[in-house]
Amino acid sequence: MPAGIGVYLCRCDGRINEVIDLEGLRSKIGKWKGVSEVRVLTALCRPGDLASVVEDIQAGRVDRLVIGACSPAVHQESFERLAAEDLAPNLLERCNLREQCALAHPGDPAGATTQALALLKMGVARLKAAPGPVIPETTTGNRRVLVVGGGIAGLAAAGNLARGGVEVTVVEKRAWLGGRVAQLHRYYPRGCAPRCGLAVQTERLLQSGRVSVHTLAEVAGVHGTAGNFQVNIRQHPRFIGQECTGCGRCEAVCPVVTDTSRGLPAWRKAVLSPAGSVYPLAYAIDRQACLGPACGKCAAVCPAGAVCMEEDEQSFSVNVSAIVMATGSALYDVAAVENYGYGRLPGVLTSMDLEFLASPDGPTGGRLMRPADERPARRVAFIQCAGSRDCKHLPYCSAICCAVTLKQTRYVRDAYPDAEVTVFYMDMRVTGHLEEMYRQAMDEGTVFIRGNPLAVVRAADTGDLEVVAADSLSGRRVLVGADLVVLAAGLVPEHIADSYHLAKDGAGFVPGHLPCSPTEGRRAGIFAAGTAQGPMDASGAVQSGLAASAECLALLDQGPALVLPLLDKTKCDGCKRCVEECPYGAITLDRDGYPLPSATGCRSCGICQGGCPLRCIHLPGFSTREMAARLAAPAVGGEEVRVIAFLCGNDAYRALDGTVYPVNVLPVAVSCAGAVNMGWINDALLNGWDGVIVAGCRADECHYGHGPDLADSRVAKLQETLRSVMVEAERVQVLTCGIGEGGSLAAALENFVRRLTEMGPSPFKEC
């Protein structure tokens, strides 16, 4: 091997060489085998010094680099660019001689120099053991995305993706697009009709020519991972073909009438009308209710011959790179709040019922009246938090109900300007400019009573509805008569099958990993949008749909290179632990049964590397040989306590920068606490290290989800093993640390070294 390792030590304008004897190090390192260049430079971050490094590489004097300078948390882009242009990134090793060495041991230059030598020795040893350059991959998936759910969030996502040049398949389980928003009479903030916005969204979609829409279709199974999903879709029959012109004659003659009354009287025929929806303009038959070919009245009267009773369920598959889950939500079944009498007392409605009542397509043609006796609804009471913020029903706040009610008071005022409108609330939560709706409602005479009502009853004498409540501000009991009582119920998510392996919260929503990755459900390539994520209004749903589409576009156009784990197939025995433990489900199996990390789904967290019992899957730079060489390199033995500390690059490693900690501790940066393999710890102990630290983020702060939990359980088991081999289990510890908590991390290391000094040298030191 003609070229060799180049070691470049930076004075950092004096900050480093004030404490560390760089010249002394240079003369020692110059004698090491495999090192072909060792130089001390003034400031490696500046173009002049950096250029001389590049020159050495280009002249062929060095082909692997050790940079002994500032922390990898600083100037990483300059060195990465260096790596990208002239060197593969796995052949660049950064030794932190400033923040974690010179600055960390201010009164101890000799100790700092010894530590620096050890760090450099480990770096050089690691590079010597490294295989050749690992060139990062650039990749693109196929440009196809599946959007599950044709509501407003799904339509926004699909439209945006289609405009971005992506082929989109939209799958909607109902017979028409539009979701819940299509059922609204008006939506805020403008008070306009949703059909307009939905029409615009749908047209954008269809005009792009890149979208195929499947209504009455459901996802039957998802296989694969980001970049390569195989999705099986079940297409239910519509029984009415594309020839349908929407004339409605079939519905008129259909003899089946199903009563679907709940809060409002409602009925349905077996032929369902697209009224209210924008696409497709075609009827559909509910085969369960339909009498079948024996009746045939619809088929007889259809001028287009579109009725087809013989249609079968069909299945088909799509291959996509990413999936947007915009499956939406439903209103909580507020009949469960028995005291409010929903479904029992006529005139008690949910907010969705009121939308339907106010709509021209509704049972009264849009006139607000009590359907039972057609009495005009001049007295309307709204009950907020009906079944929400309630430990017996929904514990959470559904965010939109207050604004929805204020919007609906408009419906009442527009119909009857002198109406008596009462709103029973616990807290009015109308944020931002929507406060204007609250002010206007108050100005128009709506009465707001702060008290969650006890019950809705029917007065024995008049048969009127009455709301029984206590006004918490005046302390008095209140009885309000009403023609209609509207319950502002909360939202619950539509069920998402467990087979998607999405991270759901206690209520079944997919809130994402806030705040950094709001649409991510901890499954690579699947992004949640709309109310599937949590209660939100139509504006929020559109925004979240656009966010999900942006995530998809980023995934499809992975420009910057990726660091994928490498697999040694000669060692792998197919135990599939990496597949199971990957927090993103980004590893699938190839044809021969070996793990295949997805280039579009992998986040380089290294958790697969941490769990592999045979240490055959690892991120570049962390192979068994490289780590073993690193651990065997410095002189460990003799009186001094020596600790190796694996610190997660996100929090713990950065926290340690700039603190004062014992010289006996040699830090190694890893991608996550979950990326630390127990085999490394065994190697460390067998090589005579007195103690091992694994430091990472706290369990609920880990960017990769369960890294710290895995580190904890793996180390706990290792400690058991240590006890059985008569070694003190305390020699291996897991620490947690936030990015600003370097002080307590340093103190914990201090403690650890003291404890190890008391315990005495590692029993493996004598072997």
Next chain:
Amino acid sequence: MPPRVNTEKCDGCRAQDETLCVLICPGDLMALDTGSGKAYCRSERDCWDCMSCVKSCPHGAIETRLPYQLGYYPAKLIPLVGSNKISWTVVDIHGKVERFTFKTRNDD
């Protein structure tokens, strides 16, 4: 003597069809109990103490107990496996601890 699986440490290799101990046992004596999700030895008489299962378990959940003729309780023989070293901790019946560390040629 039969391998004893510590059910608290064993995680059934994440419930895959063949756990590591099952894969490596030369006598095909280990099995995964699908009910509990833990490994166990299905034919203890036939075990000849090669200790391959002990060395392959990623959590160190298996221990083979020494035959009484070799070393009665509390005698133990436990390996700690590194990438190119293995250390055997031997505890005799008097509780005396000795360690024997050897280089292996397991890394490439």
